[in-house]
Amino acid sequence: MLAHLDRAACAAVPAASIVVLLLISLAPWIGDRATPALAVAAVHYWAGRRPDLVPAPFVFAVGLAHDSVADAPFGLMALVYLFVLGAARSQRFLSVGQPFAAGWAVFAVVAFAASAIAWAGASFYYGAALPVGAPAVVLLLTVLVYPAVAGALAVLDTAALKRSG
Amino acid sequence: MQEQRAGPEVKAETPVQATLRRAVFALLVTVSLGALVIGKAEVYVFDWAKSAVGDLLAPVLHAVTVPVRAARDIGSNIGRVAALTEENSGLRAENARLRQWQALARRLDGQNRELRRLLRFDPGEEVRTVAARAIADTGGPYARSLLIDAGSRQGVRPDQAAVSGDGLVGRVMSAGVRSARVLLITDRRSHVPVLAGPDRVHAILVGDNGARPHLRFLPRNAALAPGDIVVTSGRGGVFPPGLPVGDVGAAVKSAGGVEIVPHVDWTRLEFVRVIDRGAPDVVALAEE
Numbered sequence: 001m002l003a004h005l006d007r008a009a010c011a012a013v014p015a016a017s018i019v020v021l022l023l024i025s026l027a028p029w030i031g032d033r034a035t036p037a038l039a040v041a042a043v044h045y046w047a048g049r050r051p052d053l054v055p056a057p058f059v060f061a062v063g064l065a066h067d068s069v070a071d072a073p074f075g076l077m078a079l080v081y082l083f084v085l086g087a088a089r090s091q092r093f094l095s096v097g098q099p100f101a102a103g104w105a106v107f108a109v110v111a112f113a114a115s116a117i118a119w120a121g122a123s124f125y126y127g128a129a130l131p132v133g134a135p136a137v138v139l140l141l142t143v144l145v146y147p148a149v150a151g152a153l154a155v156l157d158t159a160a161l162k163r164s165g
Numbered sequence: 166m167q168e169q170r171a172g173p174e175v176k177a178e179t180p181v182q183a184t185l186r187r188a189v190f191a192l193l194v195t196v197s198l199g200a201l202v203i204g205k206a207e208v209y210v211f212d213w214a215k216s217a218v219g220d221l222l223a224p225v226l227h228a229v230t231v232p233v234r235a236a237r238d239i240g241s242n243i244g245r246v247a248a249l250t251e252e253n254s255g256l257r258a259e260n261a262r263l264r265q266w267q268a269l270a271r272r273l274d275g276q277n278r279e280l281r282r283l284l285r286f287d288p289g290e291e292v293r294t295v296a297a298r299a300i301a302d303t304g305g306p307y308a309r310s311l312l313i314d315a316g317s318r319q320g321v322r323p324d325q326a327a328v329s330g331d332g333l334v335g336r337v338m339s340a341g342v343r344s345a346r347v348l349l350i351t352d353r354r355s356h357v358p359v360l361a362g363p364d365r366v367h368a369i370l371v372g373d374n375g376a377r378p379h380l381r382f383l384p385r386n387a388a389l390a391p392g393d394i395v396v397t398s399g400r401g402g403v404f405p406p407g408l409p410v411g412d413v414g415a416a417v418k419s420a421g422g423v424e425i426v427p428h429v430d431w432t433r434l435e436f437v438r439v440i441d442r443g444a445p446d447v448v449a450l451a452e453e
Contacts, residue, residue: 023225027233028302028311028434056186060193068218069226069301071308071338071346074211075200082194122307125205126353134306134374 010160014046014053017156018062021149026069034134036141039066040114041149043081044107047088048095049157059085073125080114080121087113100147108143115139216341219312223344226300227314234435292405294438295319300344309352309374310335313437316343320441324403327437332409332428333357333397334437347437350410350427351378358400359410361423362393370395370410370425377414379422391415395425405440 021038039062046054063078070077087110088095095103115135123130178186204211245252297315315321317340327334327347335355338348348355355372361380366387368380380395393413399406414424 023229024233026226026301027229028299034306056190056193060197063197064214065218065222068215069222069312071215071310073201073307074204074215075197076307079194079197079201082190082197086190118307121201125201126307127205130307131374138306 011053013156013160014042014050015058017153018042018046018054018059022062022066026066034137034141036145037111037138038142038145038149040081040084040111041107041142041146042153043084044088044110044146045150045153047085048092048103049153051089051092054085056082056085073122076118076121076125080118083117084110084114100150103150104143104146107146111139111142111146212339215346216339216344219344219346220316220341223300223312223314223341226312227298230298230300293320293441295321295441296436296438297321297345298436299434306374309349309355309372310338311347311349311434311437313345313347313439314343315439316341316345318342321345321439322441325442326397326404326408326440328408328440329429329434329437331430332411333404334429334434336403337439345439347439349431351376351431357404357410358398359395360398361395361413362387362389364388367398367400368423371422376431377424377426378411379424380413381422383423389413389423405442 018039021042025035025038043054043059043062059081060078063076063081064074066072066077066081067074091106091110095106115138119130119132119135200211295315297313297319299311300314301312302310311327311334313321313327321337321340323337323340325337327337333350335347335349335352336357338346340346349372350357350370351372351374353372353374355370355378357370359368359370359380360366361368361383364387366384366389368383368387370378371381372378380389383389391413395410395413397404397406397408397410409428411425411427414426
């Protein structure tokens with residue numbers, strides 16, 4: 001019974017870490033300055049490492065929660081997270097088991113495409129081409145912070161792997 | 166460079182499972198796109214859903230806010246220690262100046278009361294305020310709003326003004342039971358009727374999702390200089406008149422209008438006061 005619970009807790013680590021990083025990125029801590037999209041980095045990491053533990057309906061729900069709290073057009077971040085999930089899964093062979101720089105480069109490309117989708121979706125929603133400066137800053141911060149996020153998640157990943165035996 | 170560990174072996178899917186997974190994925194992408202397209206038509210069910218999720222997550226966001234703020238404050242305080250001596254002497258000088266202003270304000274306040282009594286002046290509406298903590302913000306590139314931990318239960322309703330100690334923050338856009346969303350004056354959907362400069366010329370303050378909103382619809386002959394104060398005009402009935410908003414920026418004429426530097430320090434905004442002017446809730450009245 002306990003072993004079963006332990007395995008379930010380990011299996012919940014990816015989902016829990018995505019939710020925690022989303023909440024941290026939404027907390028009002030640096031005012032109107034851009035914050036990195038931490039949850040996007042986490043979805044990319046876990047979709048590559050543990051695709052079976054990051055199901056699409058969960059990622060969709062996280063996206064809708066993000067849209068709701070951040071007042072983004074409804075469905076926009078859900079679409080972005082689904083794109084990151086699909087891209088990371090399909091490009092898994094390029095990032096997992098490869099030098100870290102390769103995984104980082106793959107993430108940069110995926111994050112750029114996700115940012116472009118978010119910009120296009122928001123521009124469509126508001127009926128005007130939005131400025132690209134702010135999304136570009138968020139993209140840059142997200143790519144720069146990826147090694148730290150991936151490192152922290154790798155520690156969790158290792159701990160969860162050990163516990164699940 | 167360190168090599169990424171190979172991932173754990175993922176269970177091989179049967180063809181049926183793989184097809185099902187792809188079908189679910191495609192369905193969710195379609196639903197997301199559909200929500201985006203339908204949401205453009207301002208479907209109120211989405212606003213309701215956003216309020217409901219805000220209410221649901223309000224306690225969690227409130228709990229996350231405390232350690233995150235503590236971490237932020239530690240970081241910013243370390244940076245400030247070096248500048249404390251200089252800041253202290255500056256504050257002493259400012260304090261002396263403010264004491265002079267305080268004495269003047271008290272004298273004028275007494276004079277004002279006496280004149281009002283002589284004129285039998287009607288002070289107008291009663292104003293009540295609701296204090297609330299900011300529990301989430303959208304420092305994101307596509308919206309500028311705050312989620313606060315007070316909702317309809319505390320008397321917060323849409324179209325009430327939100328202020329901080331420094332000045333106007335924005336207006337309540339939607340209210341759930343225990344949370345509400347405040348649209349900041351920097352959001353591109355924000356339009357605030359204001360009076361600018363010593364001549365008190367009318368204009369509309371419009372946000373653009375950047376740090377500095379702009380004045381639009383200024384009279385052609387309006388003469389504004391950097392540092393001129395901008396306050397709410399009270400037109401439209403949403404914002405009470407006379408609330409300080411910001412100062413005219415150094416770049417007086419930019420391509421999008423006159424740039425305004427908001428008085429509110431967004432990086433330190435922790436609490437807001439929502440102004441309840443006792444105006445009837447038009448939505449509730451319409452529903453009745």
